[in-house]
Amino acid sequence: MPEVLKCPKCDANADVTKDGKWAHCASCNNIFQPSESPDMQGEGKKEEEK
Ligand SMILES: [Zn+2]
Numbered sequence: 001m002p003e004v005l006k007c008p009k010c011d012a013n014a015d016v017t018k019d020g021k022w023a024h025c026a027s028c029n030n031i032f033q034p035s036e037s038p039d040m041q042g043e044g045k046k047e048e049e050k
Contacts, residue, residue, distance in 0.1 A: 005034050 007014045007025035009032075014025040016034055023034045 008032060 005014045005016055005023045006012070007023075007028060007030050009030045010025065010028040012025055012027035014023040014027075014030070014032070016023045021033065022031060024031050
């Protein structure tokens with residue numbers, strides 16, 4: 001499935017090139033580099049013991 005990022009400029013969905021080095025926003029035509037570490041978002045606190 002295609003990887004989708006959010007444009008830092010307009011927050012719209014941006015397409016990532018096949019090599020994953022660049023992302024292109026079709027909304028504002030912005031080209032940017034996706035963050036190198038996909039695990040940047042701090043979602044590690046969702047673990048709860050039951
Ligand atoms: Zn954009």
